[in-house]
Amino acid sequence: xxxxxxxxxxxxxxxxxxxxxxxxxxxxxxxxxxxxxxxxxxxxxxxxxxxxxxxxxxxxxxxxxxxxxxxxxxxxxxxxxxxxxxxxxxxxxxxxxxxxxxxxxxxxxxxxxxxxxxxxxxxxxxxxxxxxxxxxxxxxxxxxxxxxxxxxxxxxxxxxxxxxxxxxxxxxxxxxxxxxxxxxxxxxxxxxxxxxxxxxxxxxxxxxxxxxxxxxxxxxxxxxxxxxxxxxxxxxxxxxxxxxxxxxxxxxxxxxxxxxxxxxxxxxxxxxxxxxxxxxxxxxxxxxxxxxxxxxxxxxxxxxxxxxxxxxxxxxxxxxxxxxxxxxxxxxxxxxxxxxxxxxxxxxxxxxxxxxxxxxxxxxxxxxxxxxxxxxxxxxxxxxxxxxxxxxxxxxxxxxxxxxxxxxxxxxxxxxxxxxxxxxxxxxxxxxxxxxxxxxxxxxxxxxxxxxxxxxxxxxxxxxxxxxxxxxxxxxxxxxxxxxxxxxxxxxxxxxxxxxxxxxxxxxxxxxxxxxxxxxxxxxxxxxxxxxxxxxxxxxxxxxxxxxxxxxxxxxxxxxxxxxxxxxxxxxxxxxxxxxxxxxxxxxxxxxxxxxxxxxxxxxxxxxxxxxxxxxxxxxxxxxxxxxxxxxxxxxxxxxxxxxxxxxxxxxxxxxxxxxxxxxxxxxxxxxxxxxxxxxxxxxxxxxxxxxxxxxxxx
Numbered sequence: 001x002x003x004x005x006x007x008x009x010x011x012x013x014x015x016x017x018x019x020x021x022x023x024x025x026x027x028x029x030x031x032x033x034x035x036x037x038x039x040x041x042x043x044x045x046x047x048x049x050x051x052x053x054x055x056x057x058x059x060x061x062x063x064x065x066x067x068x069x070x071x072x073x074x075x076x077x078x079x080x081x082x083x084x085x086x087x088x089x090x091x092x093x094x095x096x097x098x099x100x101x102x103x104x105x106x107x108x109x110x111x112x113x114x115x116x117x118x119x120x121x122x123x124x125x126x127x128x129x130x131x132x133x134x135x136x137x138x139x140x141x142x143x144x145x146x147x148x149x150x151x152x153x154x155x156x157x158x159x160x161x162x163x164x165x166x167x168x169x170x171x172x173x174x175x176x177x178x179x180x181x182x183x184x185x186x187x188x189x190x191x192x193x194x195x196x197x198x199x200x201x202x203x204x205x206x207x208x209x210x211x212x213x214x215x216x217x218x219x220x221x222x223x224x225x226x227x228x229x230x231x232x233x234x235x236x237x238x239x240x241x242x243x244x245x246x247x248x249x250x251x252x253x254x255x256x257x258x259x260x261x262x263x264x265x266x267x268x269x270x271x272x273x274x275x276x277x278x279x280x281x282x283x284x285x286x287x288x289x290x291x292x293x294x295x296x297x298x299x300x301x302x303x304x305x306x307x308x309x310x311x312x313x314x315x316x317x318x319x320x321x322x323x324x325x326x327x328x329x330x331x332x333x334x335x336x337x338x339x340x341x342x343x344x345x346x347x348x349x350x351x352x353x354x355x356x357x358x359x360x361x362x363x364x365x366x367x368x369x370x371x372x373x374x375x376x377x378x379x380x381x382x383x384x385x386x387x388x389x390x391x392x393x394x395x396x397x398x399x400x401x402x403x404x405x406x407x408x409x410x411x412x413x414x415x416x417x418x419x420x421x422x423x424x425x426x427x428x429x430x431x432x433x434x435x436x437x438x439x440x441x442x443x444x445x446x447x448x449x450x451x452x453x454x455x456x457x458x459x460x461x462x463x464x465x466x467x468x469x470x471x472x473x474x475x476x477x478x479x480x481x482x483x484x485x486x487x488x489x490x491x492x493x494x495x496x497x498x499x500x501x502x503x504x505x506x507x508x509x510x511x512x513x514x515x516x517x518x519x520x521x522x523x524x525x526x527x528x529x530x531x532x533x534x535x536x537x538x539x540x541x542x543x544x545x546x547x548x549x550x551x552x553x554x555x556x557x558x559x560x561x562x563x564x565x566x567x568x569x570x571x572x573x574x575x576x577x578x579x580x581x582x583x584x585x586x587x588x589x590x591x592x593x594x595x596x597x598x599x600x601x602x603x604x605x606x607x608x609x610x611x612x613x614x615x616x617x618x619x620x621x622x623x624x625x626x627x628x629x630x631x632x633x634x635x636x637x638x639x640x641x642x643x644x645x646x647x648x649x650x651x652x653x654x655x656x657x658x659x660x661x662x663x664x665x666x667x668x669x670x671x672x673x674x675x676x677x678x679x680x681x682x683x684x685x686x687x688x689x690x691x692x693x694x695x696x697x698x699x
Contacts, residue, residue: 037314037315037316037319038313038314038315038380038381038382038383039313039379039380040299040311040312040313040376040379040380041255041256041311041312041313041314042308042309042310042311042312043253043254043255043308043309043310043311043312044235044254044255044256045196045197045198045199045200045252045253045254046251046252046253046254046308046310047193047195047196047197047198047252048242048249048250048251048252048306049192049193049194049195049196049239049249049250049251049252050195050249051247051248051249052167052184052192052246052247052248052249053247055191055192055194083264083280083282083288084402084404084421085280085290085332085333085421085422086290086332120516120517120518120530120531120532120533120589121518121530121533121589121590121591121592122533122589123533123535123587123588123589124566124588124589124590124683125587125588126535126536126585126586126587126588127168127180127585127586127587128583128584128585128586129148129150129159129161129166129570129583129584129585129586130146130148130159130161130164130165130166130185130186130584131581131582131583131584132144132146132580132581132582132583133581134164134186135161135162135163135164137186138163138164138186138187138188139163139164139188139204142580142581143162143163143206144162144545144547144549144551144580144582145162145417145551145552145553145554145572145582146161146162146553146554146572146582146584147160147161147162147206147207147208147553147554147555148160148161148553148555148556148557148570148571148572148584149161149208149209149210149425149555149556149557149570150210150557150559150568150570150586151210151211151212151219151220151557151559152170152212152559152561152562152566152568152588153212153214153217153219153244153561153562154170154561154562154563154622154623155169155170155171155244155245156168156169156170156219156244156245156246157170157180157568157586158210158219158221158246159210159570159584159586160189160208160209160210160221160223161208161584162206162207162208163188163189163204163206164185164186164187164188164189165184165185165186165187165188165189165208165210165221166182166184166185166186166187167182167183167184167185167246167247168180168181168182168183169181169182169183169247170625171625183247184246184247188204189204189208189221189223190202190203190204190223190237192221192239192250192252193237193239193252196252198254199225199227199235199237199254200225200235200237200252200254202227203225203226203227204223205223205224205225205226206223206224207223207224207264207265207266208221208222208223209221209222209223209266209267209268210222211268211269211270211338212270212559212562213270213275213300213304214270214340214341214562215270215272215339215343216300216304217243217244218240218241218243218244218304219240219241219246220238220239220240220241220268220270220275221238221239221250222236222237222238222239222266222268223236223237224236224237224257224263224264224266225237225254226262229284230284230288231284232258232259232260232261232262232284233256233257233258233259233260234256234257234258234259234261234262234263234284235254235255235256235257236254236255236257236263236266236277236296236312237252237253237254238252238253238254238255238275238298238303239251239252239253240253240303240304240306242306251303251306253298253303253310255298255312256312257279257294257296257312257314258281258294258314258316260283260284260285261281261282261283261284261291261294261316262281262282262283262284262288263279263281263294264279264280264281264282265279265280265422265554266278266279267279267335267336267425267426267555268336268338269335269336269337269338269339269350269426269427269429270300270338270339271297271300271336271337271338271339271343271344271348271350272339272343272344272345272346272348273297273300273301273346273374273376274297274298274299274300274350274374274376275297275298275300275303276295276296276297276298276336276337276350276352276372277295277296277297277298277336278293278294278295278296278334278335278336278352279293279294279295279296280293280294280332280333280422281293281294281316281318290332291316291318292316292317292318292321292328292329292331292332293317293318293331293332293333293334293354294314294315294316294317295314295315295317295334295336295352295370295372295383296312296313296314296315297312297313297350297372297374297381298310298311298312299311299312299376301376311376311379313374313379313380313381315372315381315383317331317383318331327385330356330360330361331354331368332354332421332422333354333355333421333422333423334352334353334354334370334422334423335352335353335354335423335425335426335427335440336350336351336352336372336427337350337351337352337353337427337428337429337438338426338427338428338429339429339430340428340429340430340492340493340559340560340564341430341431341495341564342431344429344431344436348469349371349372349373349374350371350372350374351369351370351371351372351386351427351429351438351471352369352370352371352372352383352427353367353368353369353370353423353427353438353440354367354368354422354423355367355368355391355396355422355423355442356368357394357395357396357397358393359395359396359397364390365390365391365392365393365394366388366389366390366391367388367389367391367440367460367462367473368385368387368388368389369385369386369387369388369389369462369471370383370384370385370386371383371384371385371386386471387470387471389462389471389472389473391458391460391473391476392476392478394444394445394458394478395444395445396420396421396442396443396444396445397420397445397453398418398420398443398444398445398453398454398455398487399415399418399445399452399453402418402420402421403415403452404417404418404419404549404550404551405417405548405549405550406418406452406453406455406550407452407455407485407487407506407552408452408485408506408507408508409506409507409508409510409511409512409544409545410508410509410510410511410544410577411543411544411577412544412546412577414544414545414546414547414548414550415452415550416485416506416512416545416550416552417549417550417551417552417553418443418453418455418485418487419443419487419488419552419553419554420442420443420444420445420455420487422442423440423441423442424440424441424442424443424488424489424490424491424555424556425490425555425556425557426440426490426491426492426557426558426559427439427440428440428491428492428493430493430495432497434465434466435463435464435465435466436463436464436466436469437461437462437463437464437474437493437497438461438462438471439459439460439461439462439491439492439493439499440459440460440462440491441457441458441459441460441489441490441491441501442457442458442489443455443456443457443458443487443488443489444456444457444458444478446478446480454480454483454484454485455485455486455487456478456479456480456485456486456487457478457479457480457486457487457489457501457503458476458477458478458479459476459477459478459479459489459491459499459501459528460473460475460476461473461474461475461476461493461499462474474525475525475526476526477526477527477528479501479503479517479528481532483507484505484506484507484510485504485505485506485507486503486504486505486515487503487504488503488504488552488553488555488556488571489501489502489503489556490502490503490555490556490557490558490569490571491558492558492559492560492567493560494560494564494565494567494590494591494594495560495564495565495594496521496564496565496591496593496594497520497521498518498519498520498521498591498593498594499518499519499528500516500517500518500558500567500569500589500591501516501517501518501528501558502514502515502516502535502556502557502558502567502569502571503515503516503517503556503571504552504553504556504571504572505532505534506544510538511538511541511542511543511544511573511574512541512544512545512552512572512573512574513534513535513536513538513541513573514534514535514536514541514569514571514572514573514585514587515532515533515534515535516532516533516535516558516567516569516589517530517531517532517533518530518591520591520593533589535569535571535585535587536573536585540573540575541573541574541575542574542575542576543574543575543576543577543578543581544574544577545574545577545578545579545580545582546577546578546579547579547580548579552572553571553572556569556570556571556572557569557570557571561588561623562622562623563621563622563623563624563679564594564622565590565591565594565595565623566588566589566590566623566679567588567589567590568586568587568588569586569587569588569589570584570585570586570587571584571585572584573585595685597621597676597677597685597686597688598618598619598620598621598624598627598658598675598676598677598685601616601617601618601673601674601675601693601694604616604617604694604696605617605659605661607666607696607698607699608699611665612665612666612667612668612698613661613662613663613665613666614661614662614666614671614696614698615659615660615661616629616631616659616660616661616673616675617657617658617659618657618658618675619656619657619658620648620651620652620656620657620658621677621685623677623679624648624677624678624679625648625678625679626645626646626647626648626677626678627645627646627648627650627658627675627676627677627678628643628644628645628646628675628676628678628684629641629643629644629646629660629673629674629675630642630643630644630673630674630676630687631671631672631673632671632672632673632690633669633670633671634669634670634671634672634695635669635670636669640666640671641662641673645678646658646660658675666698667698668698668699669697669698670695670696670697670698671695671696671697671698672690672693672694672695672696673693673694673696674687674688674690674692674693674694675687
């Protein structure tokens, strides 16, 4: 969740920040036209940014990622305004008596068995992300939680936190350990709207999301705008990159979401017919009381070409609750599905999902799957329940009353927020040979009820055969191998079906850190047997958060790169014990079974006694930054070309074929050659066994 012109952490900051924020941006709201539920409306504003190279926002040196110091007694905004989803609810919002405490044991651990069996991949790349010091320098105040999020293409990484963003060029990696060059930022997110005018330039309210649309090769960066708080209307600001290089600038859209319902905690998913969004609604007309889920779709096809007429269709699900027994009456904490890999067929609805605890009045702990179907020709959409899927028992009340000062950490009695009332971002969708899969996670209580509990991560893989498109729970498990807290998870699945989960970890003796675990398809169902790995060293993650609100993370981000192999994880940690001086880290890893190797050599071009210049040809590899060629004389073993570096300039984006012709002729003989791929970390796929190399003869 995020700001609604925030509640301040320290009382003395109220007057200072209120004067700064409200005097700067308070304007008379425009006349609000009605929101037509389920019908298309155009963006209220549109602009095109210039190249980011020409924008001069208030930025700071990239060294800020590692060296900025900050004032622990400065202004800190609690970001958001402490809005929570009611944890026990029926259609009219009254409390439902729970059935009693549940003792939830980890599903992944059985007596007498080892916790871990196989090493989890180590981190191939780690780089410092944005931090609180950057926020203070840019905005003159800090915020928490950071709402850490990121998106990766083959060439760039964009990280967003509440208020700020940065862009890394991964092509400028080096063998010396430089992960990539920061080419934009740290900068305030609304710097993308510099010169555009309107609420998206004037506000910088947070809840950011960055996603990569791999089918279109574009980035999307978004945050909400609350220009007239505590009154509406409320807005979503969406920037879509004009090319695959975000430095080329963005198409800038401002969409009104609702006149009175605040669109809190927006989460996005890429789909073939739109960009889909879920929000938690709070009614500004009634003191920001809970108002159910909002679901929206944005017109992707028009946004990708910068069409000012791009539309939004917004559905207020609580409006469907009339008699009190409709399925929409109890929705909360939903996520839209976000595709990785191949797009679903045209006409496939986007799948929204939420979990439901039987303590909230359901017949059993379950996952609900809903379908959002869009008809852009008619300008309408429907949002209907598809399935309720029973799951293994869980207890989402990690701490009594869903208290936010919950999880233990060293050096302080102050606890951290488990945010266990909703699914954790993202709900990932990927297609395989004969079925679709979705993976998702949320935080659950381990053990019996108590004021302060232990947090574990419940995760699921759902599958639907192409023949029926009916979802079932293929596997599920609970990650809790010991007494530590594991929460704030983000899950993803690679192109081979390997699953990884990134998360926060802490206990009374472990400072909050970033970790990840995973599994391979052949591992026993419901288990994560790959060894837990820390992303940040315990020397660096050496502090706890003592801010009295306890807010932590709100969300993190685990994404799979376009190569289908590399997982990229970003979240927060502390270098020292302070109220709210967080840091972030960005790390990448892959399973050893997911290869970087390019396709086998495909052809040898014309050779002859005159030129004796063979043309080496191979299939390009997604994510490769360069290739190395080796040629040997098969008979004598003599090396003709030794590890020659070849850039991607030798490859055709249209055909996916790479070709290289040397400038000096070959002597007559029988030769073999092979190609290895090199990625952005400087790591090479290596050459395959020489018996598989391409053989050719020069007469």
